[in-house]
Amino acid sequence: MAPVPDPNNVGGGAKRDEATTKVPSKDPKKKDAKKEEDLSEEDLQLKQNLELYVERVQDPNPELQKTALESMRQEIRASTSSMTSVPKPLKFLRPHYGALKEFHKTMPESDLKKMMADILSVLALTMSADGERESLNYRLTGTVGDIGSWGHEYVRNLAGEIGEEYTKRQGEESSIEDLMDLVQQIVAFHMKHNAETEAVDLLMDVEDLDLLLEHVDSANFRRTCNYLTSAAKFLPGPDDMLVLDIAYMIYIKFAEYPNALQIALFLDNMQYVKQVFTSCTDLLRKKQFCYMISRHGITFELDREMVENDDDREMLQDIVNNTKLSEGYLTLARDIEVMEAKTPEDIYKAHLLDGRASSGAGADSARQNLAATFVNAFVNAGFGQDKLMTVPADSTTGTAGNWLFKNREHGKTSAAASLGMILLWDVDSGLSQLDKYFHSNDNPIIAGALLGVGIVNCGIKNDCDPALALLGEYVDNADSSIRIGAIMGLGIAYAGSQNDQIRSSLSPILNDAKSPLDVIAFAALSLGMIYVGSCNEEVAQSIIFALMDRSEAELGEALTRFLPLGLGLLYLGKQESVEATAEVSKTFNEKIRKYCDMTLLSCAYAGTGNVLKVQDLLAQCGEHLEKDDIHQGPAVIGLAMVAMSEELGLDMEIRSLERVLQYGEQNVRRAVPLALGLLCISNPKMAVMDTLSRLSHDTDSEVAMSAIISLGLIGAGTNNARLAGMLRSLSSYYYKDPSLLFFVRIAQGLVHMGKGLLTLTPFHSERLLLSPTALAGIVTLLHACLDMKSIILGKYHYVLYFLVLAMQPRMMLTVDENLKPISVPVRIGQAVDVVGQAGRPKTITGFQTHSTPVLLAAGERAELATDKYIPLSPILEGFIILKENPDYREE
Numbered sequence: 001m002a003p004v005p006d007p008n009n010v011g012g013g014a015k016r017d018e019a020t021t022k023v024p025s026k027d028p029k030k031k032d033a034k035k036e037e038d039l040s041e042e043d044l045q046l047k048q049n050l051e052l053y054v055e056r057v058q059d060p061n062p063e064l065q066k067t068a069l070e071s072m073r074q075e076i077r078a079s080t081s082s083m084t085s086v087p088k089p090l091k092f093l094r095p096h097y098g099a100l101k102e103f104h105k106t107m108p109e110s111d112l113k114k115m116m117a118d119i120l121s122v123l124a125l126t127m128s129a130d131g132e133r134e135s136l137n138y139r140l141t142g143t144v145g146d147i148g149s150w151g152h153e154y155v156r157n158l159a160g161e162i163g164e165e166y167t168k169r170q171g172e173e174s175s176i177e178d179l180m181d182l183v184q185q186i187v188a189f190h191m192k193h194n195a196e197t198e199a200v201d202l203l204m205d206v207e208d209l210d211l212l213l214e215h216v217d218s219a220n221f222r223r224t225c226n227y228l229t230s231a232a233k234f235l236p237g238p239d240d241m242l243v244l245d246i247a248y249m250i251y252i253k254f255a256e257y258p259n260a261l262q263i264a265l266f267l268d269n270m271q272y273v274k275q276v277f278t279s280c281t282d283l284l285r286k287k288q289f290c291y292m293i294s295r296h297g298i299t300f301e302l303d304r305e306m307v308e309n310d311d312d313r314e315m316l317q318d319i320v321n322n323t324k325l326s327e328g329y330l331t332l333a334r335d336i337e338v339m340e341a342k343t344p345e346d347i348y349k350a351h352l353l354d355g356r357a358s359s360g361a362g363a364d365s366a367r368q369n370l371a372a373t374f375v376n377a378f379v380n381a382g383f384g385q386d387k388l389m390t391v392p393a394d395s396t397t398g399t400a401g402n403w404l405f406k407n408r409e410h411g412k413t414s415a416a417a418s419l420g421m422i423l424l425w426d427v428d429s430g431l432s433q434l435d436k437y438f439h440s441n442d443n444p445i446i447a448g449a450l451l452g453v454g455i456v457n458c459g460i461k462n463d464c465d466p467a468l469a470l471l472g473e474y475v476d477n478a479d480s481s482i483r484i485g486a487i488m489g490l491g492i493a494y495a496g497s498q499n500d501q502i503r504s505s506l507s508p509i510l511n512d513a514k515s516p517l518d519v520i521a522f523a524a525l526s527l528g529m530i531y532v533g534s535c536n537e538e539v540a541q542s543i544i545f546a547l548m549d550r551s552e553a554e555l556g557e558a559l560t561r562f563l564p565l566g567l568g569l570l571y572l573g574k575q576e577s578v579e580a581t582a583e584v585s586k587t588f589n590e591k592i593r594k595y596c597d598m599t600l601l602s603c604a605y606a607g608t609g610n611v612l613k614v615q616d617l618l619a620q621c622g623e624h625l626e627k628d629d630i631h632q633g634p635a636v637i638g639l640a641m642v643a644m645s646e647e648l649g650l651d652m653e654i655r656s657l658e659r660v661l662q663y664g665e666q667n668v669r670r671a672v673p674l675a676l677g678l679l680c681i682s683n684p685k686m687a688v689m690d691t692l693s694r695l696s697h698d699t700d701s702e703v704a705m706s707a708i709i710s711l712g713l714i715g716a717g718t719n720n721a722r723l724a725g726m727l728r729s730l731s732s733y734y735y736k737d738p739s740l741l742f743f744v745r746i747a748q749g750l751v752h753m754g755k756g757l758l759t760l761t762p763f764h765s766e767r768l769l770l771s772p773t774a775l776a777g778i779v780t781l782l783h784a785c786l787d788m789k790s791i792i793l794g795k796y797h798y799v800l801y802f803l804v805l806a807m808q809p810r811m812m813l814t815v816d817e818n819l820k821p822i823s824v825p826v827r828i829g830q831a832v833d834v835v836g837q838a839g840r841p842k843t844i845t846g847f848q849t850h851s852t853p854v855l856l857a858a859g860e861r862a863e864l865a866t867d868k869y870i871p872l873s874p875i876l877e878g879f880i881i882l883k884e885n886p887d888y889r890e891e
Helices: 007-022 026-038 041-057 062-080 088-106 111-127 134-141 152-172 177-192 196-205 211-215 221-232 239-253 257-266 270-279 283-296 310-320 325-336 344-348 355-360 366-379 399-405 409-422 427-439 443-456 466-472 480-493 500-510 517-530 537-549 558-569 575-585 590-604 611-622 632-643 647-663 666-679 686-695 701-714 721-733 738-751 772-785 797-806
Strands: 811-815 825-831 844-851 860-864 869-871 878-884
Touching: 041 062, 041 088, 062 088, 062 111, 088 111, 111 134, 111 152, 134 152, 134 177, 152 177, 152 196, 177 196, 177 211, 196 211, 196 221, 211 239, 221 239, 239 257, 239 270, 257 270, 257 283, 270 283, 283 310, 283 878, 325 811, 344 366, 344 738, 366 409, 366 738, 366 797, 399 409, 409 427, 409 443, 409 480, 409 797, 427 443, 427 466, 443 466, 443 480, 443 797, 466 480, 466 500, 480 500, 480 517, 480 797, 500 517, 500 537, 517 537, 517 558, 517 772, 537 558, 537 575, 558 575, 558 590, 558 772, 575 590, 590 611, 590 632, 611 632, 611 647, 632 647, 632 666, 632 772, 647 666, 647 686, 666 686, 666 701, 666 772, 686 701, 686 721, 701 721, 701 738, 701 772, 721 738, 772 797, 844 860
Parallel strands: 811 878
Antiparallel strands: 825 844, 825 860, 869 878
16 A cells, blocks of 8 residues: 555655754765755755755644645646656655645544645656556545646546446446536646547547537547547447547538538448538538448439439439549549550560560450450550450451450450450440440350449449349340359449349349359359348348258358358448348358358458457467368458558468468468458558569469469559569460460559559548448458469459459549549648647648649548648548638749
């Protein structure tokens, strides 16, 4: 109990000090006189005064006591206003702390006792033992005066002790009212003194964030909300949602609608999104909201309440439906001057390699042609022209018709679908160009055309639903390849739309005994895409029954993995909602049971950064099992899915995957490169690039294949020169191995995707929002890559097209009030995290100034370099509407 100085010595210590000044005896003199000499005259005076006050306080005369307490209080207050070291009065009163405490106990109840308690409370700041919470206890018995006058450090110390005391009282279930009064005072003090982060921390400790709403004002609400949103990533559920709710309410209170909308989208709360539209009256700002919703990729219907005028509503709905995306993307391409179509040879750059590799490419093998088809599709994605598929057929070479027939059976499907990719987002010309293939007699070509229709419509919504009209009639075709083309096309075109009409045509397939396994697998996957993150009971039931009906032999098939994945996508990012389904999955056949379990867990907690789930998944990866266990693959990918949400978790995950790589079994090692590819998608970090480069020469060909495809994913759309060089040397290294060469080619196509204008990252709005459809597309490809040989090297290579769900222009395009592009100067630099920093720190570092439209790489942020315009969204990504600044004066 005794504090640092022993209370028994206290009186003695004081007298000895006096003695040394009067009686110059030999021994103590050396020590104590030395100490006294160190003090200046002022300090000595202060010390003697304080000692006098301590004696007077213990005087029986209440008048004397009062004067002494007043003087002591003045001295302490004067010195604690700013704290860089322990203030002098606290230092000199240290030996008397015990005596004052004892005396306080003997005092009768009075105002004097309360004043004494106040002073002891401040002294306890430096003198009380750990865990005693003396400062707080004295404060609660003291006067009710202003606590801020004792200085900032004192208030912080109290806040810390309140947190501990609150936890203790919650355990004992005793009253906390007195604490809450104090909390009110502390929060008010912190909010006035730019310490919003400390106010938020205290309120989180005492579980009463609602208090914030009373204390935020226009000066500090932004900093407060910034801190709330970034803290939410590190809180366990359901606290994280509560914190974001408060941030949303604060933003709405101060009419900061774009930020409120972001949080509403993060919470996936459509009521909140609606409230943002109804609270805001400015049509121009509503247009900006629509651009934000369209970038997030959700289906959203505007109604009368949100926008009254019919014409306005139609125009806004057009923006939400993403109909302007193709136009904006092509504006960017023209500005950067990359409209010229590229051929696969331009990407391979075989002439830069030694003789052997380039000479081998003369043979026109079907697999190399298939690779060229994909490279051509990825590189010219969305440009509307290329040199293989869209060339007019009557030209002298006549290549257009020919290219399609340079592919084998199922290769024609991917070739025809690649036309959809080249005309990405341009629905009208896409459908007219694909139309000619519908009249073909060749089933794979029809299948490819159906898939192409789905790809063209990806992320673009249309009132007359052209994709549904075209594809709906082919869903029950006799030929299974045509059925798969139509089903996959619907899944891509209507991802996230929760369209019941499609459900009623796809659900029966799942439980139809006559349908072949591959059709059922793709139907489950497409339903998962369409209802992504919706927790839809009926779809979940259909997929569960389909899984239960599978025979032993079918469960061993590679494509069966798409059934649990379709089920997992329904719960993407929905955390606890998955539990009922996870219980049901425990009753499945043991061949698929654990696979299903891992897939459900990793999808449900995707993007949440939940540490406990990461530990569960790591435990699964660490087990050494038989060869035929397949559930560890999705567990490894799950690690990346859960941890990818914030930078810190991401770096830790990359480190722990290194361990998994060293000690894991073969089937775990095969999945590690894929997990790395997901963690750094479209963000080629040096360390990860080197790890993958090492693994791409692995003796196990499946590890090498995974690593090569991941090299493509981390560099997707970046044109990264170092990666391009690595892949070129890999192409000469594997020139004799057609399957590995195929993956090298695909990776080359990904690195140069959209000629460097596209990104695959599912995150946007400065990594705050995770687009569920984009993540669904990437995860589907990764699950397919867990069994490369039977899916991608088999006849289902067109699953590569699922990546289209994640493809987005990495641009910032500024438009005026009539939505016409305008060019303004912007600064682009590395984003700096300024949450909780004092003052107004710079948000970007190492910037360059460009004029819009501009490209944003991973981790970059833009800000306007002119005051002439005001952006309507605080986060400059995608389409940004600028309005003229009325206060701007030309210099």
